[in-house]
Amino acid sequence: xxxSGVQLLGFGLSLVGIIGLIVGTVLPQWKMSAYVGDSxxxxxATYQGLWMSCAFQSTGQLQCKIYDSVLQLDSDLQxxxxxMIVGIIVSISGLGVSCLGMKCTTCGAEDKVRKxxxxxxxxxILLVGALCAVVACSWFAHNVIRAFYNPFTPVNTKFxxxxxxxxxxxxxxxxxxxxxxxxxxxxxxxxxxxxxxxNCARTASSSSNKEYV
Numbered sequence: 001x002x003x004s005g006v007q008l009l010g011f012g013l014s015l016v017g018i019i020g021l022i023v024g025t026v027l028p029q030w031k032m033s034a035y036v037g038d039s040x041x042x043x044x045a046t047y048q049g050l051w052m053s054c055a056f057q058s059t060g061q062l063q064c065k066i067y068d069s070v071l072q073l074d075s076d077l078q079x080x081x082x083x084m085i086v087g088i089i090v091s092i093s094g095l096g097v098s099c100l101g102m103k104c105t106t107c108g109a110e111d112k113v114r115k116x117x118x119x120x121x122x123x124x125i126l127l128v129g130a131l132c133a134v135v136a137c138s139w140f141a142h143n144v145i146r147a148f149y150n151p152f153t154p155v156n157t158k159f160x161x162x163x164x165x166x167x168x169x170x171x172x173x174x175x176x177x178x179x180x181x182x183x184x185x186x187x188x189x190x191x192x193x194x195x196x197x198x199n200c201a202r203t204a205s206s207s208s209n210k211e212y213v
Contacts (some may be wrong), residue, residue, distance in 0.1 A: 006184065011098060028049030028162075030049045033156075116185070126179030148160065
């Protein structure tokens with residue numbers, strides 16, 4: 001029962017983490033315009049994400065534009081987008097594999113050891129997908145910080161972290177935690193003795209009977 005509860009908790013955390021990864025990937029607030037220097041008072045706030053850039057005006061209007069061509073994007077943004085997509089796909093695959101190996105499901109319930117190993121395999125796949133997302137978010141954050149502290153970057157083009165990157169970070173860490181719980185829920189198989197006790201008992205009983213005869 002304890003392993004079953006750990007599996008359910010890990011599955012739930014991984015599911016919430018995958019939802020966070022999808023939401024964070026879709027949202028355009030990966031980085032937002034920083035109000036530093038003389039640009040503290042401005043009428044337009046700029047947001048940039050993996051798929052589009054948006055401008056929020058002080059009147060309440062929000063205008064977004066999807067990136068026209070993938071080839072026009074810089075290599076860092078393309079790599080971040082690719083890693084996030086790979087992380088989501090791998091995490092969903094790991095969640096499906098772990099679902100087949102959980103104790104609360106009836107698939108393959110005859111062999112408990114094999115079923116437990118299937119859940120562990122799903123947990124490892126989840127960890128790989130979460131690692132891809134962590135690398136993508138950390139890489140994107142590193143580029144934002146490097147451009148922010150670059151003295152040659154104009155003040156009006158400096159950006160800081162947006163809400164979407166924190167959502168993606170939180171989803172990836174929940175995915176790591178859930179995958180670790182599923183990996184740790186492996187049931188150890190009991191070692192079988194090479195010499196069964198039943199044969200020894202039968203030999204001892206037969207010898208004692210002969211002595212009394």
